[in-house]
Amino acid sequence: MKMCIVQTTCKDIQEAKTIAKILLDKKLAACxxxxxxxxxxxxxxxxxxxxxxxxxxxxxxxxxxxxxxxIKENHSYDLPEIISIDIENASKEYKNFIGENTK
Structure with missing residues (x-):
């Protein structure tokens, strides 16, 4: 299983939590x-x-x-940062955590 960290920035904590909860509810992210x-x-x-x-x-x-x-649908910025950083190495346990908590 290939994993990554996706980064984005938000204007405030409210917008950040809204986007985070959407991604977690849809099982698109583990953490x-x-x-x-x-x-x-x-x-x-x-x-x-x-x-x-x-x-x-x-x-x-x-x-x-x-x-x-x-992110694009729920973000207030005209041009939100949306980048992906590959995870080259992770513990077996953390890989399992991501696998079990995402689609």
């Missing part, structure tokens, strides 16, 4: 961590600084497109 971060980026040729929530979504790699669709 989602929400962290507080500060982001600096260029948008419309301007330097922006925002406090955001980072979601680290642990899942099977095959779920990426479905997760991407759910």
């Amino acid at each position: 989602i961590q929400i962290s507080s971060i500060e982001s600096l980026y260029i948008w419309n040729d301007e330097l922006c600084e925002d406090k955001e929530k980072l979601l680290s979504i642990k899942t099977k790699k095959k779920n990426f497109k479905k997760i991407q669709r759910e």
